[in-house]
Amino acid sequence: MKRFLFFIIIIGLSSKAFGQIEFKPKFKAIKPQTTIAKPKKEKDIPPPTNFAKLDLPKIVAPNVLKETNIFGTKPKPDNSFEIGTPENHFSMTPKNKFEHKLGDVYQDKMTKDLSKTMIREGLKEDKSLLDRVDRYLGEYRTKSEYFTVKYRDYIVIDGDLINVYLNGKLLRSGLYLNSEFGEFRIPLNLGLNDIEFVVASMGTSGGNTAELHVLDDVNRAIDIAYWNNLALGVKIKMIVIRE
Numbered sequence: 001m002k003r004f005l006f007f008i009i010i011i012g013l014s015s016k017a018f019g020q021i022e023f024k025p026k027f028k029a030i031k032p033q034t035t036i037a038k039p040k041k042e043k044d045i046p047p048p049t050n051f052a053k054l055d056l057p058k059i060v061a062p063n064v065l066k067e068t069n070i071f072g073t074k075p076k077p078d079n080s081f082e083i084g085t086p087e088n089h090f091s092m093t094p095k096n097k098f099e100h101k102l103g104d105v106y107q108d109k110m111t112k113d114l115s116k117t118m119i120r121e122g123l124k125e126d127k128s129l130l131d132r133v134d135r136y137l138g139e140y141r142t143k144s145e146y147f148t149v150k151y152r153d154y155i156v157i158d159g160d161l162i163n164v165y166l167n168g169k170l171l172r173s174g175l176y177l178n179s180e181f182g183e184f185r186i187p188l189n190l191g192l193n194d195i196e197f198v199v200a201s202m203g204t205s206g207g208n209t210a211e212l213h214v215l216d217d218v219n220r221a222i223d224i225a226y227w228n229n230l231a232l233g234v235k236i237k238m239i240v241i242r243e
Contacts, residue, residue, distance in 0.1 A: 118205075130207045130231040137223050137238035144216040147186045147195075147240065153177035154211040155228065158203030162210060165196040174200055177210050193240040199230050207231055214238070 153160050157179050164172035164186070172184055186195060199208040207229030214222040225236060 129229060130202075131227070131229050132231040132234060134234055135225070135227065135236040137225055137236065139239040139241065140222055141241045141243055142188070142216055142222070143243050144188060144218070145242075146188055146217055147222065148183055148215040148217075148219070149186060150181045150183045150213040150215070151175060151177060152179060152181045152211050153203075153209055154226070155209045156203070156205050158205040159201055160203040160208045160210065161199075161201035162208070163198045163200045165194075165198065167192075167194050177208075181213075188240060188242040190242050193242060195238050195240060197236040199232055199234045202230070202232055208234070212236075 149164075151162070157177075160177040161174045162177065163170060163174065164184075166186060167189070171186065175182065175184070186193075197210075197212065202208050209228045209230070210226070212223075212225040214224070216222055223238065227234075227236065
């Protein structure tokens with residue numbers, strides 16, 4: 001009996017094993033692709049036809065021996081540092097043999113300082129402050145037949161000159177203003193007399209400076225005028241009416 005049961009169990013197990021093997025699904029793995037796509041050759045790619053044609057300059061390799069550049073043109077020689085050429089400002093020969101003296105370096109500054117000191121002390125006139133305004137001394141009535149004018153330079157005697165006009169006509173030309181008074185007479189016409197003193201020279205040390213004394217025929221003072229640092233051409237005018 002035991003043998004019979006053992007035999008049945010063996011048969012059952014064997015049939016089950018064969019059944020599993022028979023109905024087991026088959027599986028086959030797919031291998032990954034290992035091939036690499038080959039690039040197309042240059043001859044297979046057609047050239048583009050829609051690009052504009054470019055006119056590029058030809059590139060030329062520089063040749064140092066022939067002194068040419070990439071454009072094929074010969075460069076202009078640079079001789080700016082060659083001694084003796086007109087383009088060169090450097091020279092080993094001094095233009096003035098005295099220009100390197102130590103005193104020349106300070107000459108301009110010393111001249112300016114001296115000029116400022118002389119102007120400050122009243123020994124020189126300042127040209128930078130020239131007076132260009134005409135003067136009017138006024139209108140006078142008189143019965144005198146003439147006026148006497150005394151004139152001088154009351155600051156620096158440096159060559160100041162004046163001209164005198166009567167009714168537009170030159171009466172005295174180039175009166176030199178000295179330290180001492182000079183004098184002359186102006187004959188007066190009946191009625192209007194237009195008298196003008198005009199700066200004819202400023203001298204060498206600034207504008208024109210003068211002192212005027214106008215007297216009648218009995219030596220009475222009519223007017224006294226001073227001016228300083230007047231520019232060339234400035235007019236000092238007075239009107240005299242002889243009754």
